[in-house]
Amino acid sequence: MPFDATGKASLDHIYTEPDPRAYFTTLRDLEYGIPQLAKPYFADQIRRHRQVQPGRTPRILDLGCSYGVNAALLNGDATMDELYQRYADPAVQVMSRDELMARDRKRFADRRARARIVGLDSSQPALDYALGAGLLDDAVCADLETNELTQSQRALLAGTDLVISTGCIGYVGASTIARIATADGDHRPWMAHFVLRMVPFDPIEDSLRELGYDIEHVDRLFRQRRFVSSEEQDQVVDSLRSAGIDPGGLEDTGWFYAQLHLCRPRAVGSSVDLTPATDRVAGHHRGQG
Known part of the structure; x- marks a missing residue:
């Protein structure tokens, strides 16, 4: 199995299938x-x-966005457990793509009243499925690390x-984020990025600050997934230590961990508390999330 520069195993194949069964x-x-x-x-x-x-x-x-997972959770009141059970169902495994898409379209039919969600991804098959299933309102298939927005x-x-975002930072970096931030003239969208700890956020932070953003790094860590193998774990732990980040009690227990970075235009950040309500109630802590 190939690994990227941070030591993370490549799971690219599950993002380019015509439907999300392999993904889940x-x-x-x-x-x-x-x-x-x-x-x-x-x-x-x-x-x-x-x-x-x-x-x-x-x-x-x-x-x-891959297959529209965040849209399913935010607009469809789904949970990851529900989605895992949904796509692991033996009856689903023998469905055609069209049958599966129709089933999903029925499940998420009432989602559009809550928020308009556009997905951006480099996988056209994943975007096509998310659109066909009614999870996304629209989609952009692009590589903004090397290309400008049309x-x-x-x-x-x-x-x-x-x-x-919930994991794409590292595959995309400051070029992509800056192009998105400036896509609509002087309008600056808010941002909330969950980023694995071995992926440096500094280049993105520097770019956004130059564009007029305030940044908060939420003082809480979140489990992303288990390591694929001991080799992946060893490489990620080495990568963290090389960057001066302590994996003790975290990645060395067998899990990837991510941190949340909140980014808002300064004019807004000065008038609205950046701290998530969840953390103001529970208190910031170093733990599982």
């Missing part, structure tokens, strides 16, 4: 749970944006209120 059956075994942990934080940011712009249907860009893509991103 593979990640279920690894106890991938970051979208579930992120859900209340994203919902909190949406609620806060409604306070700033009451009466507006929030417009969300899910960066690295005029039509900018139009789709216009008016974005909140950009979210």
Whole structure:
């Protein structure tokens, strides 16, 4: 199995299938749970944006959306456990793609009233499925690390209120984030990114600060998934130690951990508390999330 520069194993094959069955059956075994942990934080940011712009249907860009998982959780009241059970069902395994898509479309039929969600991903098959299943309102298939947004893509991103991500930072970096931040002239969307600890966020933070953002690093850590193998764990632990980050009690126990970075334009950040309501109630802590 190939590994990237941080030591993380490549699971690219599960993101390019015509439907999400391989995605969910593979990640279920690894106890991938970051979208579930992120859900209340994203919902909190949406609620806060409604306070700033009451009466507006929030417009969300899910960066690295794959098959629309965050949309299913945020708009469809799904849970990761439900989705894992849904796609592992033996009856589902023998369905055609069209049958599966129709089943999903029925499940998520009433989702559109809550937020408008556009997905951005480099996998056209994943985007096609998420659109066909009714999880996304629109989609952009692009590699913004090397390419500028087209005029039509900018139009789709216009008016974005909140950009979210749950693991794509590292595959995309400061170039992508800056292009998204400036896609709509002087309008700057809020952002909430869950980033694995061995992935440096500094280049993105520096870029966003130059664009007028305030950044908060939420003092809490979140389990992303189990390691695929001891080799993956050893490489990630070595990568963390080389960067001066202590994996003790965290990655060395067999799990990836992520941190949440909240990014808001300064004009907003000065008038609205950046701290998620979840953490103000529970207190910031170093733990599982």
